[in-house]
Amino acid sequence: MSIRITHSPATQAHTLRQSFAELYQQTSRLGYDAMIYDFTPVPFSMEGDLITPSLLHMNNVPTDMLSLWSEHGYYQADPVQTYALKTCAPFVWSYQRPEESALRVVLTERHQPVLDYMRDNQMPCGATVPLHLPGGGFGTITGITIGTQQESALAETLAELSFIAHSFQESVFPLFDSEMLTCQHVRLSKRERECLAWSAEGLTAKEIARKLCRSVATVSLHLNTATRKLGASNRVQAVVRAMHYRLLEH
Known part of the structure; x- marks a missing residue:
């Protein structure tokens, strides 16, 4: 076995x-x-x-x-x-x-x-x-x-x-635990997923920063890192790819 x-x-x-x-x-x-x-x-x-x-x-x-x-x-x-x-x-x-x-x-x-x-x-x-x-x-x-x-x-x-x-x-x-139900093809941190989820709602980096009590620079870093990990060319494409991989559901 x-x-x-x-x-x-x-x-x-x-x-x-x-x-x-x-x-x-x-x-x-x-x-x-x-x-x-x-x-x-x-x-x-x-x-x-x-x-x-x-x-x-x-x-x-x-x-x-x-x-x-x-x-x-x-x-x-x-x-x-x-x-x-x-x-x-x-x-x-x-x-x-x-x-x-x-x-x-x-x-x-x-x-x-x-x-x-x-x-x-x-x-x-x-x-x-x-x-x-x-x-x-x-x-x-x-x-x-x-x-x-x-x-x-x-x-x-x-x-x-x-x-x-x-x-x-x-x-x-x-x-099946949450790890098993999460796609492992792309690995995003919890904060990267959170920032992308807010971006999917139409919020800007400045608005997300206010929501999370973080600096705009920090939020932008999370969004840019997630975009790179997803192989996307921009944040809109990153959101689409993250939704495909079901990374915004947890």
């Missing part, structure tokens, strides 16, 4: 692990050998790239898979994740015959490292349930078979896998 959580108190993390253990048991009963769960409060960047999940959990996968997906860009090159964002329906996928599976509409050369890795590790096919959540959050639950498997057999499990996935998400979501 491997799990990547950005932050969570010990008791909370323990409860999450228990929940994942139960989920793995349920997917195993459906015939899946490995299971992956991921959650991100914002699924893609302003440039359209997938954002590495705040929570990424894997059962019965190769030891290097978690680090490859969470730290080395394999998540961004995963065609299953790319396709999952485009649909609300559970689907079966195949790396044995990708041109005959749902993945055919998204596959590019960029995805080749993931295809090679999955084939080399005898994880040729599986099924995924996309979880499009209120407020823009996104997750998936994926069951993977190891060795030779027919995609038609997996298709028969989709309805039950979907029920398990949505029930699990509903039960586990209350365990």
